[in-house]
Amino acid sequence: MTTPAPAIDIQDLRLAYGRREVLHGISFQVPRHAIFGIIGPAQSGKTSLLRCLNRTIDFTAGATTSGTVRVEGADVRSMRNVYELRRRIGMVAPLPVGLPLSVYDNVAFAPRAAGVRSKSELDGLVETCLRQAALWDEVRDRLDSLGTRLSGGQQQRLTIARALSHRPEILCLDEFSIAIDPVTTMRIEDVLKELCRSMTIVLVTNLTQQARRLADRTMFLWNGEVVETGPTEVLFGESPRDPRTRDYVRGVFG
Amino acid sequence: MAERRNGMEMVAEKAIELLIRICGISAIVFVFGIFFFVFREGAPALAKIDLGEFLTGGKWIPTSHQPRYGVGALIVGTLSVTAVAMAIAVPFGLGAAVFVSEFCGRRTRETLKIVIELLAAIPSVVWGFIGLSVMSPLLIHGFHVPVGVNLFNGAILLALMSVPIMVSIGEDALKAVPDSYREAALALGATRWQTVWRVLVPAARNGLLAAVLLGVGRAIGETMAVLMATGHSIRIPETLFDPVCTLTATIAAELGETSKGSTHYQVLFLIGVLLFSITFVVNLAADLVVKGIRKR
Numbered sequence: 128m129t130t131p132a133p134a135i136d137i138q139d140l141r142l143a144y145g146r147r148e149v150l151h152g153i154s155f156q157v158p159r160h161a162i163f164g165i166i167g168p169a170q171s172g173k174t175s176l177l178r179c180l181n182r183t184i185d186f187t188a189g190a191t192t193s194g195t196v197r198v199e200g201a202d203v204r205s206m207r208n209v210y211e212l213r214r215r216i217g218m219v220a221p222l223p224v225g226l227p228l229s230v231y232d233n234v235a236f237a238p239r240a241a242g243v244r245s246k247s248e249l250d251g252l253v254e255t256c257l258r259q260a261a262l263w264d265e266v267r268d269r270l271d272s273l274g275t276r277l278s279g280g281q282q283q284r285l286t287i288a289r290a291l292s293h294r295p296e297i298l299c300l301d302e303f304s305i306a307i308d309p310v311t312t313m314r315i316e317d318v319l320k321e322l323c324r325s326m327t328i329v330l331v332t333n334l335t336q337q338a339r340r341l342a343d344r345t346m347f348l349w350n351g352e353v354v355e356t357g358p359t360e361v362l363f364g365e366s367p368r369d370p371r372t373r374d375y376v377r378g379v380f381g
Numbered sequence: 382m383a384e385r386r387n388g389m390e391m392v393a394e395k396a397i398e399l400l401i402r403i404c405g406i407s408a409i410v411f412v413f414g415i416f417f418f419v420f421r422e423g424a425p426a427l428a429k430i431d432l433g434e435f436l437t438g439g440k441w442i443p444t445s446h447q448p449r450y451g452v453g454a455l456i457v458g459t460l461s462v463t464a465v466a467m468a469i470a471v472p473f474g475l476g477a478a479v480f481v482s483e484f485c486g487r488r489t490r491e492t493l494k495i496v497i498e499l500l501a502a503i504p505s506v507v508w509g510f511i512g513l514s515v516m517s518p519l520l521i522h523g524f525h526v527p528v529g530v531n532l533f534n535g536a537i538l539l540a541l542m543s544v545p546i547m548v549s550i551g552e553d554a555l556k557a558v559p560d561s562y563r564e565a566a567l568a569l570g571a572t573r574w575q576t577v578w579r580v581l582v583p584a585a586r587n588g589l590l591a592a593v594l595l596g597v598g599r600a601i602g603e604t605m606a607v608l609m610a611t612g613h614s615i616r617i618p619e620t621l622f623d624p625v626c627t628l629t630a631t632i633a634a635e636l637g638e639t640s641k642g643s644t645h646y647q648v649l650f651l652i653g654v655l656l657f658s659i660t661f662v663v664n665l666a667a668d669l670v671v672k673g674i675r676k677r
Contacts, residue, residue: 186567210570213569214569226562227584228583236571236580240571241570289569293569
C-alpha cells in the first residue's frame with residue numbers, strides 16, 4: 128500500500144493581521160482519515176489557522192499569509208475556485224450560526240448551492256446529515272420551522288449537520304462543544320469517531336481531555352507557534368518532548 | 382437622603398415615560414386630524430354626487446353646466462403610472478442596493494452613496510422640467526410617438542425619484558444582516574450571488590419590502606413631476622405612450638381655481654380621501670405580507 132498524500136499539509140504558514148503576526152511559521156501534516164486535535168489556550172491562533180484552510184481568512188481585510196497550505200495535495204493559497212475548496216471542507220464554528228432559514232433549508236443549503244436539485248436526493252441527504260449530527264429525532268417533526276428557533280445545543284448540531292451536508296473530505300470543528308451539554312457532546316464525539324472512517328477531522332478544542340479522548344495525533348499551539356505535534360498518547364503521556372506541553376495538559380498554565 | 386433620590390428618579394422616570402407617550406400618540410393624532418379635516422371638507426359632496434359614478438365613472442368635467450365627477454380615469458392614471466414606475470424602479474433600486482451593500486469596494490460605495498443621496502435631493506419640479514425638456518424629445522424621436530409627455534415619461538421620472546429611497550433603505554436592510562450569515566454561507570461553498578439570493582435577501586426581506594413600499598408611496602404621492610410630464614389629459618390610457626392624468630396632479634391643478642365650498646372643491650377633497658385610502662391599503666397589505674412571512 129502506497130502512502131497517500133496527507134489530507135492537510137502546511138509548511139511555514141505565517142499569518143498577519145495588518146502588522147501583527149499571529150501565526151509565526153507553522154508546519155504540520157494531518158494524515159488522511161484521522162482525527163487531528165489542536166489544543167492551546169485562547170488567542171493562540173487556532174481559529175485563524177482554520178480560516179486559512181478554507182480561505183475564509185480572505186474576508187478579514189488586511190490579513191496576509193505566506194507559506195504553503197495544501198489540502199488534499201492542492202495549493203490553497205493560489206487556488207482560484209475557492210467555492211470548490213470550501214465545499215471540500217466542512218467548518219463548524221464555536222457559536223452556532225443558524226442561517227435564517229428552516230431546519231431543512233439550513234442543511235440543504237450547501238447541496239443546493241452545489242447544484243443538487245432532486246427533491247428525493249435532498250430529502251435523503253438532509254435526513255442522513257441530521258442523523259449523523261444526532262439531531263434527527265429531535266427535529267424530524269419540525270423540519271419547516273426556523274433553524275434559529277432551536278435551542279443553542281440543537282443549533283450547534285444543526286451546524287454540524289450542515290457542515291456534513293456537502294460531503295466534505297475534511298471536517299473542521301472549532302470548539303464545537305462550548306454551547307452543548309456534556310451528554311450531547313459525548314454523543315457527537317461518538318459520531319466523530321464513526322465519521323473519521325470516511326473523512327479527515329480537525330478538532331480544535333479548549334478541552335484538552337476531549338483531544339485526549341478523540342484525537343489520533345495532537346498539536347499544541349501556543350502564541351502562534353507549534354510547541355509540539357505528535358501522537359496523542361505521547362503529548363498526554365509522562366514525557367512529552369516539551370515541558371510546556373506537560374504543564375498545559377496538566378492544567379498548570381493556560 | 383437615598384429615599385429622596387429614589388423619589389426624584391421615580392418622578393424623572395415617569396416624566397420621560399409621559400413625554401415619550403405623548404410623542405407616540407401625537408403621530409396617531411396628526412394622522413387622524415389630517416384625515417378628519419380632509420374628509421370634513423369633502424363630505425358634503427357625498428350627498429350631491431353618486432358615489433358609484435365618482436369611483437368608476439370615466440368622465441371628469443367639473444366645470445361644465447352639467448358637471449360630471451368621475452375619477453375612474455384618474456385612478457387608472459395614478460395606478461398605471463405607479464405600476465410602470467415600480468416595474469422599472471424595483472429591479473434597479475433593489476439591484477443597486479445589493480450592489481452597493483455586497484459587491485462594490487469601499488471607495489465605490491462611498492462615492493455611490495453620495496451620488497444617490499444627491500439624486501434624492503433633487504426637487505420634483507426639476508424632475509418635471511427634465512421630463513418636459515429632455516425626456517419628451519427623447520421619447521418622440523426614440524419611439525416615434527406624437528406626444529412626448531405621457532404615461533411612460535412620468536413613469537420614468539417617478540422611477541428615478543423612487544430609486545434613491547429604495548437604494549438607501551434597501552442597503553441599510555442588507556447591511557443589518559449579521560456578517561456571520563455571510564461567512565457561514567460562504568464557508569459552505571456558496572458563491573457570493575448564492576449568498577445574496579438565498580441568505581441575505583430572505584434575511585432582509587422586511588427591510589427590502591419597506592424600501593419598495595416607501596418607493597411606492599413616493600410614486601403615488603408625487604404631484605409636480607407627474608403634472609408636468611404625463612400630459613395631464615384625462616382619459617384611460619391604452620398604450621404606454623398615451624398622456625394620462627393622476628389624482629394628485631388633478632388636485633394640484635384645479636384646487637386653486639375652485640371656490641371654497643363648491644361641489645368641485647368638495648370633490649377634490651374626496652379625491653384626497655381616496656389617495657389617503659389607497660396609501661392605507663398599500664401599507665396594510667404590506668403589513669399583512671410581512672406578518673404572513675414571519676409566521677412561516
